[in-house]
Amino acid sequence: MASERSTPSRDRRRAELREFLRSRRARVSPGDVGLPAGGGRRRTPGLRREEVAVLAGVGVSWYTWLEQGRDIRVSAEVVDAIARALLLAPAERAHLYRLVGLTPPQVVAGPSVPAPPQVRRLLDAWSPRPGYIRDRHWYFTDINDAARAVFGYGEKDHNCLVSFFTNVRYRVLHRHWADTAPDVVAGFRADAARYPEDPEFDRIATELAVTSPEFAELWERHDVAEHASAVKAVDHPDVGTLVFDATLLPLPDLPGHHLILHNPHPGTDTGARLDRLMGTRSLVVTHPG
Known part of the structure; x- marks a missing residue:
């Protein structure tokens, strides 16, 4: 069944999802999100997968599957939780929505102001x-x-x-x-x-x-x-x-x-x-x- 669902465009999107999540995770330190740095030296920079899972309130295995680009169902609420955990900017959050196959929420219009x-x-x-x-x-x-x-x-x-x-x-x-x-x-x-x-x-x-x-x-x-x-x-x-x-x-x-x-x-x-x-x-x- 998985092979039937696989298409070149979907495979590219999953590959981009893997690299995007890994790169965003690597740039966030434990101290940035209120976690203790822990002893010893980390093998990789940034947060560990299990730390992102805890911050987002999802299972470690589930988050690992997501970062691996597996074919799993993702809700908007979970995307928002991961975006908060990884300190994503609005444009990055919208990008994550698209990578998991969801339509980004509409940007809230600001007040009427003169142009910059x-x-x-x-x-x-x-x-x-x-x-x-x-x-x-x-x-x-x-x-x-x-x-x-x-x-x-x-x-x-x-x-x-x-x-x-x-x-x-x-x-x-x-x-x-x-x-x-x-x-x-x-x-x-x-x-x-x-x-x-x-x-x-x-x-x-x-x-x-x-x-x-x-x-x-x-x-x-x-x-x-x-x-x-x-x-x-x-x-x-x-x-x-x-x-x-x-x-x-x-x-x-x-x-x-x-x-x-x-x-x-x-x-x-x-x-x-x-x-x-x-x-x-x-x-x-x-x-x-």
């Missing part, structure tokens, strides 16, 4: 192309000048979803607003489902449904969708049609936050029009009189 300096510099350097960062509730945390100029975002625009339905200028500029709206709402509902205990999603949706009949109707459909990219077309009054490829990039250091970057769509003159738009704005800012 290196991400902010990336956003600034992306100009004159539009870019912004939104948190898990779709609030803007950072936005560059190009995004404001192209999409018509003003000082009162704080939430990407709310602005889509309530910012009249954005709606007029967006060539395919009606076609895009269902996907926007479906994306917000999908994100809300990731955080079922978070009441802020319901608050945003409830308040927006009062002010926007279009949103209310789409929200009642209960559609869900996930999109990592899109094409946006804007009919700008100053420079004409601008077409962008929009790419949504998660920020691992800020769980729940995404960086959304817009690049001129190939085969269009969007780049030249964008340069003209932002160059004009720069002159206006430099010489306000």
Whole structure:
């Protein structure tokens, strides 16, 4: 039966599991986890298998089988216990989940915070192309000048979803607003489902449904969708049609936050029009009189 279950991919995963557990065990000393160092010299660095088993609350034989990569059933609770025993970082814990064939728990989204300096510099350097960062509730945390100029975002625009339905200028500029709206709402509902205990999603949706009949109707459909990219077309009054490829990039250091970057769509003159738009704005800012 074991040979029937064995596949090249499973064998590679078991080999990686063996080496990963051994390497993590070797880097943790007894003193790191509150155990006495013991007398004499250890044959191998780090913790012994039986010490990891005791710390994790599992049998020594069972842990040995796990480290040997045998075909045994592993629960999420046991993975967490071993991760604590080996002092694994969050990324290492997720890696261990995958190696034993389990889906890692969802990372808890942090509070809405401004981007760290290196991400902010990336956003600034992306100009004159539009870019912004939104948190898990779709609030803007950072936005560059190009995004404001192209999409018509003003000082009162704080939430990407709310602005889509309530910012009249954005709606007029967006060539395919009606076609895009269902996907926007479906994306917000999908994100809300990731955080079922978070009441802020319901608050945003409830308040927006009062002010926007279009949103209310789409929200009642209960559609869900996930999109990592899109094409946006804007009919700008100053420079004409601008077409962008929009790419949504998660920020691992800020769980729940995404960086959304817009690049001129190939085969269009969007780049030249964008340069003209932002160059004009720069002159206006430099010489306000």
